[in-house]
Structure formats: C-alpha cells, structure tokens
Amino acid sequence: MILEAMVPGRGRCLGLVRGGRSPRHAAFLQAGNSAQLTWRARLEDHLGTFTAEATRLRAAEILADRQKLYLVQLLADHLRLLPERDPHDELLRGVISLIDDDWHPLDLAAELARFEMYLLEELGFGLDLETCAVTGVHENLTHISPRTGRAVCAEAAAPYTDRLFALPGFLSGASEPSSEDIKPAFALTGYFLDRHVWSARQIEQPSTREWLIAHLASAGQ
Known part of the structure; x- marks a missing residue:
C-alpha cells in the first residue's frame, strides 16, 4: 500500500x-x-x-466516536492539500492537539476554524486581519471582503454588509468564541478554501465538513 x-x-x-x-x-x-x-x-x-x-x-x-472520526477524516483531507515534502510543523502540532486534547464542542469548533485559517496561510492564501482595507485602522475589524480577503472595520463596512463576510472576533483575537460565531467562521474559511483550493483544483469540499460544523455548532450552544 x-x-x-x-x-x-x-x-x-x-x-x-x-x-x-x-x-x-x-x-x-x-x-x-x-x-x-x-x-x-x-x-x-x-x-x-x-x-x-x-x-x-x-x-x-x-x-468509536463519530465526531472524532469525522474530525480526523476532515483533517486528513486538509493535510492532503499541502505539497509533498514541504515542512508544516505548526499544522502537524495543530492536528495532534485537535485529535488528542479534551475539547468542549465550542472550543473545538473555534480551534478547527483557526486551523483552516492557518491552512489558508500556509497554502499562500492567508487573509489580512491586521488593518482595515478602506481606512487603515487596526480596531473594530468586523468584516472581510470576499474579493480581496482583507478586513474591513465596522464603519466602512456598514453600507456593504450584505456583500461582505462577517469576521468573528475570535479569529482575529479580539474576543472569545461564542456559539453564534461558529457558522460565520466556517462560512468565511470555506469560501476562501473553495475559491483558492477546492474549485481551483476541481475537487469537492470534504464530505465530512458540513456534518461536523453543524454538529459542533449545535453541541456548543
């Protein structure tokens, strides 16, 4: 084999x-x-x-644990996106922590979303969460532009919220995760993974991802 x-x-x-x-x-x-x-x-x-x-x-x-089984399958699918023989030790440490540590569902969901953000960065498609793309400020970053992958502050985003992705505060370190953050976080990472990786390589989104997100969002409430 x-x-x-x-x-x-x-x-x-x-x-x-x-x-x-x-x-x-x-x-x-x-x-x-x-x-x-x-x-x-x-x-x-x-x-x-x-x-x-x-x-x-x-x-x-x-x-013996459906949640852990789907998690491991999803992580394996994510790691398979990496080029061969290119060190990614932080991602490996993240995988081991996600599998081995004892997580509350909300914390597991948040850590998995952070893992997908870091995966995008390691693949060369990282999002810019440092400054507002419109005003240059560093505070109150609440949205992400789907076109540029850059953060937008609340004031600049206000007229365009229907065209932007919400940026859950825990992804930028501005706040602790809440149950309301989970689906927006995975909608954000899923969009950019699909745009830059899955669709670009003509592969399907991992089949376990949708179930796992729904399960963690429900269990974390």
Whole structure:
C-alpha cells in the first residue's frame, strides 16, 4: 500500500509499505495513528519504501466516536492539500492537539476554524486581519471582503454588509468564541478554501465538513 504521513521537519511524505494490507500492518496503518517511520530509496525524488512501527494507536478510539472520526477524516483531507515534502510543523502540532486534547464542542469548533485559517496561510492564501482595507485602522475589524480577503472595520463596512463576510472576533483575537460565531467562521474559511483550493483544483469540499460544523455548532450552544 501507499502510506501517506505527516513527518516533523519533512511535511507530507508518501512511501510504499510492502505487505501494508496484511493483518499485521492493517491493525495500525490507519488514519490518526502515529508511527516511527524509516524511509529508503535510491534517489531523493523517488517514492521509496517505508518500514513502520506503531508508537501511538488512536484508531479504535476514533472509530468509536463519530465526531472524532469525522474530525480526523476532515483533517486528513486538509493535510492532503499541502505539497509533498514541504515542512508544516505548526499544522502537524495543530492536528495532534485537535485529535488528542479534551475539547468542549465550542472550543473545538473555534480551534478547527483557526486551523483552516492557518491552512489558508500556509497554502499562500492567508487573509489580512491586521488593518482595515478602506481606512487603515487596526480596531473594530468586523468584516472581510470576499474579493480581496482583507478586513474591513465596522464603519466602512456598514453600507456593504450584505456583500461582505462577517469576521468573528475570535479569529482575529479580539474576543472569545461564542456559539453564534461558529457558522460565520466556517462560512468565511470555506469560501476562501473553495475559491483558492477546492474549485481551483476541481475537487469537492470534504464530505465530512458540513456534518461536523453543524454538529459542533449545535453541541456548543
């Protein structure tokens, strides 16, 4: 089988695991598990082969919890958007925290939305949340322009709110997340992921994302 893994300092790496579908390997070569990998190839740009030894097994716990299962599937789909062998250690740390830490649904939703914001940045499509695109002020940034991806302050946004995305304060660090922030936050990240990544690459939005957002928004109330 072809194993895809996020490796500290090396990013998304692929390798052939001989006998990877055997019962011995199938037990731990599952999404969400951690392993010690050894990679071998004649040349650096070859696919190469992995030998793997499990270090942290999470798959049974993930399969028993629908929320965690959908979360892991969504995170795997997000990581697959990254170029191969390009280090993204902050994203990897974020994934491990999202999977392993004990989250209240509202906090999990907020952290996942922040993860998608950072994913956009790492892909080269980060949003500008520092200053208002119209006035240049740094305070009271309440909306995002869908055209430029830049923040807009409340005063400048007032005549155009029907054309702008709401900017939940927790995404800019201006406030703590609330249950009313969740759907607007994911509408914002989903729009720019679709515009710059999913539609651009002619791929569908991850099928687990809609259910997970609705579930977390409901559970966080």
